[in-house]
Amino acid sequence: MKKTKVAAPKVSSQVHSADVISIKGSRVHNLKDVSIDIPKNSLVVVTGLSGSGKSSIAFDTVYAEGQRRYAESLSAYARQFLEMQDKPDVDEIHGLSPTIAIDQKSNTKNPRSTVGTTTEIYDHLRLLFARVGLPHCTLCGSEIRQLKVGQIIEGIRSILRRGDRIRVLAPLFRNEYVKNEAVHNMIGQIPSDMYRVDGNYVRRNDLQSMPIDETYPHTLEVFMGELEKGKDAGLVDIVEKGLDWGNGMIVVHIVNSDTNTIFSTDLLCGSCGTRSTALEPRSFSFNSPHGACPRCTGLGITMEVDADLVIPNKKLTLAEGAVEPWVRITGNQTWHLKLLAEVAKAHKFSVDTPVKDLSRKAYDIVLYGTGDQEYEVGKKTAMYEGVIPSLEKRHQETNSDYIRKEIENYMHESVCPSCQGKRLKPEALAVTVDDLGVADVVQLSVDEAVDWFSSLLASDKKKEGVLSGDNEKIAKPVVKEIVERLSKISSVGLDYLTINRSMTTLSGGEAQRIRLASQLSTGLTGVIYVLDEPSVGMHPQDIGKLIETLTLLRNLGNTVIVVEHDAEIMAAADFVIDVGPGAGVYGGEIIASGTLEELKKDKNSTTGQYLSGKMEIEVPKKLHKGSGKHLEVVGATQHNLDNVDLKIPLGKFVAVSGVSGSGKSTLVLDILGTFLSKHFYRAKKEPGEHKNVKGLKHIDKVISIDQSPIGRTPRSNPATYTGLFTIIRDLFTEVPEAKARGYDAGKFSFNVRGGGRCEACAGEGYVRIPMQFLTDVFVECDECHGKRYNREALEIHYRDKDISDVLKMTVEEAKLFFSDVHNVSDKLKILSDVGLGYVQLGQPATTLSGGEAQRVKLATELSRRSTGKTLYILDEPTTGLHFDDIKKLLGVLMMLVEKGNTVLVIEHNVDVIKSADWVIDMGPGGGKYGGRIVAEGTPKELKKAKASVTGKFLK
Structure with a gap:
C-alpha cells in the first residue's frame, strides 16, 4: 500500500515575543512607517512636540486596533451598542490585549452625571441608605420605624414601667370623610363597648344614635383595653387584636399626659400617623421617577424666564419692540401689540410709554398677564396670559429645538425651589444615617467622606461604630467598597472634590x-x-500621588501607555518613546526610545536635551514695570473662597498658582472672567459671589481664551476661525479668469449650497457609507476626489494653486506661498509663532487638540489691533505642550504684555510661573482647606514665602 506524504505545516519565520506590543509600519495621520516594540506590563511614556504624532501611536494605532479587534470578536447584536473604531493604517500589530482609553475629550456633557455616579459610589450609597437608613416623617420630622409585634409589645411595656396609665386603641379610619351609614356598619361588625371619635370617648349605644357631620373628616378608634404598671395581663392579646382591627396600627393614649403614641407594623410616623413607602435603592436615584424631585426631574435646577432678558432695553416703549422675544421668536408681533394695546387701555397705561416709566402694576401686567379677563381685538376676543407665562408654556410644549433654544436665551438657571438643588423627593431626603441625609453625605469632600464612612463601623474592639447589630452586618461590605473607591479618588489627587460635583x-x-x-x-x-496627559491640572505637589497610581495599575499586570510631557512621570517610566523631530508633516518619526537616561544622552532627542539641562526655558532677566494700576476683586466668597480680595497689577504677566481645588478657577474664571464678560459684552451668565470689582476704567476689554473647540463640525478649521479664509477667497475672486466668469467669494466656499462646493459630498470631500453593526466607512468622493469643490471652482488658479491646494497647505508652507500678501502672511506668522506651523489651513476643528484650539484662538487675538488696555485670561495654556512649545508660547504672551496689555494665566507649570512678573499663590490646600491667597509677589519673593507650597518648587 502506497503511503501518502503529509506536508508539514508551515511555520512563520518570524516569531513574535509575548513580552512586547510590536508595531510594524504605522502610517496613521502623520506617522511615517513607524515600527517599534513596546514592552508589556510596563509604564511607557510617549512624548514629543505638540502635533508630532504621539497620540497617533498611542490612541489611533494601539488603542484603536486593540478596541477594534475586541469589538469584532463580539456578536453583531453586541456590536451595535459600541462605538466602532476605524482600522488603523498599519502593516502589522502583534501582542495586543484588550485596550482601555482614558482621555480628556470624552468628558460627559450629561448634567445628571456626578463624581458619585461615575465612580459608582452613589450606587453603593443608595444601597446603604435603603437598607440601614432611618426614615423621618416629611410633615413633623419624627422618626418612622417599621416595628415587629414583639417590638411594639416591648415599647408599650417601657411606657408602663414609667408608671403611666394607658389606653390601647385600634384606628378604623383616620382623618377621612365618612357617611353615617358606614360608621354604623363598622361598629356593628366590631364588638366593643367603647370608641373614640375625634379624640372623645363615646359609648357604643351613644355612638349608634349620634349623627356624624359628613362635611368634615373624622377619626374613629376602637377602645381595646386599659393598662397600667403591674396590671398588664392580656397585653399581648390586646396588641395582636388591635393590629388586626387597625390594619397594622394601634394608638396608645397615655392618660397622665393626654398624649398619643402610634405603633405600626408598617412604615408609619409615630407622632402624626403619616404613612411612608418602603425604601428601595431606586428611592434615592435622581435618575429614576421613583426618587427624582418631580419639579426639576432630578437635575436640581430649573429654567426660569428672566424679566431683564425679556425686556433688556427699558428705555424703549412696548410699541417700539421693548419685548425682545416677540420680535425674535413669535413672528407675529403685530397681534401681540394689538392685544397689549387693549390691555393697556383697560388698565390705564400706554404702550407708547417707555418701559422704565411704567408703574409697577403695569409692568407686572405686561410680564405676568391678567388671568381669565378677556379683551376684544378686532372681531376676536382673547385673554392676555403675559410674556413670561407664554414663553414658559411654549418652552414646555414646542417640538422645535430651534424655538426651545431661542426661548432659553431669555431664561436663566436657578436652584429648584422644591428640592433646594438636592435633586430628590422629600421622602428620600428625610432618611438619615448617623443624622446625615443622603444629600448631606454627597456634599462632603472625598477626604471628609472617608472619615465619615469609616466612623460608621467599629474599627477595632475598643471603638464602637455608629451602626451596630444587624445594621452593621448589612452595611459593612457596602461601606468597605465605598471607602475603597473614595481612597482611589484621593490617590489621584482629587480628595478636594465633593461626591455630588457635576x-x-x-x-x-x-x-x-x-x-x-x-x-x-x-x-x-x-x-x-x-492615557492622555493625566498630569494636566495637577500641582507639582500632587504628581507623586499620580505616579503611585500609575505604578499600581502597572503592578496589577497591565501595560500603561501615557502620552505625557511631565519630567517626573518620565523619570518614573520603564520606557520612554520620543516622537518628532518636529510637528505635523515635520514629525511622525521615532527619534529615540529607551530609558530616561538613554534619552538624555541622545543628541537627536529635543526632549532628552531639555531633561539633561542642555536646553532650557530661560527666565526673563527683567520684569515688566506695568502701568502701576490694578484690577481688584473684593470679598469673593463663591464655593470655598474665604472672603478673598484679589489685586491684579495691570500691564504685567500675572500667574495664579496653587494646589488643585484651592479656588483658582473659581476666583479667576467664575467670578472675575464672568463679571467682565457681563460688564463688557452683556453675557447672560452670572458671576460667582463677591462684593465688588474695582479698576474697570483701566481696561477696555477682556478676552478669555480656553481650550474649548474652535468649532463643533469638520467644516470649521484654522483658516475659517482666524478669518484667513475670507481674505484667501477674496484673492481668488481677483484672478482674471474668476472676474471674467463673474465669480464672487461664495464660489470658493465649501459651505455655500449652489456655489462652488461639490454637491455630491456637500463640500465634505468624503461620503459616509453606513455599515450597520460595523464602523461606518468614509470613502473619498467620486466627484471631487476629496477636494471638496466642483470643477468650475477648481479651474481657478492663484499662482498655479487651486483653492483646495491652499487648504491642504501647512501654516509654514502657506507663509512662504503668501509671503508678499501682508494681510495673509501676518496672520500666518502669528500662527507659526504660537507653534502651529505644522497645522494645515483646512484641518478640521474636530481633529485639533484642546491645546491646539487654544493657540488658534490666541493667534486670532494677537492678529487684531491692540489698544494696550486688554486683559487676556488663559486657563492652563501649557496643556499638551512640550518644553519647546512652552518656550514659544511664553514668547508670544510676552509680546502681548510688551504692548501694554495684561496677561492673567491659571497655571501649574513651574517654567511659566518662574517667567511671570507677579505670582498669586492660593491654598494652602484644596477644598475646605483652600480658598485663600497664601502668598503673592515676584517669583523670587514667592520662593521665600514659607506658606507657599508652589514656592518650594520654584527653587
Missing part, C-alpha cells in the same frame, strides 16, 4: 483622573491602558 464642571484632567480611579477599583489585569 462631571460637566470638571476640567479634562480631573475627569480623566476620575475615570482612572474607577479603573483602579475594577482590579483588571492583562489590559493595555492608554
Whole structure:
C-alpha cells in the first residue's frame, strides 16, 4: 500500500515575543512607517512636540486596533451598542490585549452625571441608605420605624414601667370623610363597648344614635383595653387584636399626659400617623421617577424666564419692540401689540410709554398677564396670559429645538425651589444615617467622606461604630467598597472634590483622573491602558500621588501607555518613546526610545536635551514695570473662597498658582472672567459671589481664551476661525479668469449650497457609507476626489494653486506661498509663532487638540489691533505642550504684555510661573482647606514665602 506524504505545516519565520506590543509600519495621520516594540506590563511614556504624532501611536494605532479587534470578536447584536473604531493604517500589530482609553475629550456633557455616579459610589450609597437608613416623617420630622409585634409589645411595656396609665386603641379610619351609614356598619361588625371619635370617648349605644357631620373628616378608634404598671395581663392579646382591627396600627393614649403614641407594623410616623413607602435603592436615584424631585426631574435646577432678558432695553416703549422675544421668536408681533394695546387701555397705561416709566402694576401686567379677563381685538376676543407665562408654556410644549433654544436665551438657571438643588423627593431626603441625609453625605469632600464612612463601623474592639447589630452586618461590605473607591479618588489627587460635583464642571484632567480611579477599583489585569496627559491640572505637589497610581495599575499586570510631557512621570517610566523631530508633516518619526537616561544622552532627542539641562526655558532677566494700576476683586466668597480680595497689577504677566481645588478657577474664571464678560459684552451668565470689582476704567476689554473647540463640525478649521479664509477667497475672486466668469467669494466656499462646493459630498470631500453593526466607512468622493469643490471652482488658479491646494497647505508652507500678501502672511506668522506651523489651513476643528484650539484662538487675538488696555485670561495654556512649545508660547504672551496689555494665566507649570512678573499663590490646600491667597509677589519673593507650597518648587 502506497503511503501518502503529509506536508508539514508551515511555520512563520518570524516569531513574535509575548513580552512586547510590536508595531510594524504605522502610517496613521502623520506617522511615517513607524515600527517599534513596546514592552508589556510596563509604564511607557510617549512624548514629543505638540502635533508630532504621539497620540497617533498611542490612541489611533494601539488603542484603536486593540478596541477594534475586541469589538469584532463580539456578536453583531453586541456590536451595535459600541462605538466602532476605524482600522488603523498599519502593516502589522502583534501582542495586543484588550485596550482601555482614558482621555480628556470624552468628558460627559450629561448634567445628571456626578463624581458619585461615575465612580459608582452613589450606587453603593443608595444601597446603604435603603437598607440601614432611618426614615423621618416629611410633615413633623419624627422618626418612622417599621416595628415587629414583639417590638411594639416591648415599647408599650417601657411606657408602663414609667408608671403611666394607658389606653390601647385600634384606628378604623383616620382623618377621612365618612357617611353615617358606614360608621354604623363598622361598629356593628366590631364588638366593643367603647370608641373614640375625634379624640372623645363615646359609648357604643351613644355612638349608634349620634349623627356624624359628613362635611368634615373624622377619626374613629376602637377602645381595646386599659393598662397600667403591674396590671398588664392580656397585653399581648390586646396588641395582636388591635393590629388586626387597625390594619397594622394601634394608638396608645397615655392618660397622665393626654398624649398619643402610634405603633405600626408598617412604615408609619409615630407622632402624626403619616404613612411612608418602603425604601428601595431606586428611592434615592435622581435618575429614576421613583426618587427624582418631580419639579426639576432630578437635575436640581430649573429654567426660569428672566424679566431683564425679556425686556433688556427699558428705555424703549412696548410699541417700539421693548419685548425682545416677540420680535425674535413669535413672528407675529403685530397681534401681540394689538392685544397689549387693549390691555393697556383697560388698565390705564400706554404702550407708547417707555418701559422704565411704567408703574409697577403695569409692568407686572405686561410680564405676568391678567388671568381669565378677556379683551376684544378686532372681531376676536382673547385673554392676555403675559410674556413670561407664554414663553414658559411654549418652552414646555414646542417640538422645535430651534424655538426651545431661542426661548432659553431669555431664561436663566436657578436652584429648584422644591428640592433646594438636592435633586430628590422629600421622602428620600428625610432618611438619615448617623443624622446625615443622603444629600448631606454627597456634599462632603472625598477626604471628609472617608472619615465619615469609616466612623460608621467599629474599627477595632475598643471603638464602637455608629451602626451596630444587624445594621452593621448589612452595611459593612457596602461601606468597605465605598471607602475603597473614595481612597482611589484621593490617590489621584482629587480628595478636594465633593461626591455630588457635576462631571460637566470638571476640567479634562480631573475627569480623566476620575475615570482612572474607577479603573483602579475594577482590579483588571492583562489590559493595555492608554492615557492622555493625566498630569494636566495637577500641582507639582500632587504628581507623586499620580505616579503611585500609575505604578499600581502597572503592578496589577497591565501595560500603561501615557502620552505625557511631565519630567517626573518620565523619570518614573520603564520606557520612554520620543516622537518628532518636529510637528505635523515635520514629525511622525521615532527619534529615540529607551530609558530616561538613554534619552538624555541622545543628541537627536529635543526632549532628552531639555531633561539633561542642555536646553532650557530661560527666565526673563527683567520684569515688566506695568502701568502701576490694578484690577481688584473684593470679598469673593463663591464655593470655598474665604472672603478673598484679589489685586491684579495691570500691564504685567500675572500667574495664579496653587494646589488643585484651592479656588483658582473659581476666583479667576467664575467670578472675575464672568463679571467682565457681563460688564463688557452683556453675557447672560452670572458671576460667582463677591462684593465688588474695582479698576474697570483701566481696561477696555477682556478676552478669555480656553481650550474649548474652535468649532463643533469638520467644516470649521484654522483658516475659517482666524478669518484667513475670507481674505484667501477674496484673492481668488481677483484672478482674471474668476472676474471674467463673474465669480464672487461664495464660489470658493465649501459651505455655500449652489456655489462652488461639490454637491455630491456637500463640500465634505468624503461620503459616509453606513455599515450597520460595523464602523461606518468614509470613502473619498467620486466627484471631487476629496477636494471638496466642483470643477468650475477648481479651474481657478492663484499662482498655479487651486483653492483646495491652499487648504491642504501647512501654516509654514502657506507663509512662504503668501509671503508678499501682508494681510495673509501676518496672520500666518502669528500662527507659526504660537507653534502651529505644522497645522494645515483646512484641518478640521474636530481633529485639533484642546491645546491646539487654544493657540488658534490666541493667534486670532494677537492678529487684531491692540489698544494696550486688554486683559487676556488663559486657563492652563501649557496643556499638551512640550518644553519647546512652552518656550514659544511664553514668547508670544510676552509680546502681548510688551504692548501694554495684561496677561492673567491659571497655571501649574513651574517654567511659566518662574517667567511671570507677579505670582498669586492660593491654598494652602484644596477644598475646605483652600480658598485663600497664601502668598503673592515676584517669583523670587514667592520662593521665600514659607506658606507657599508652589514656592518650594520654584527653587
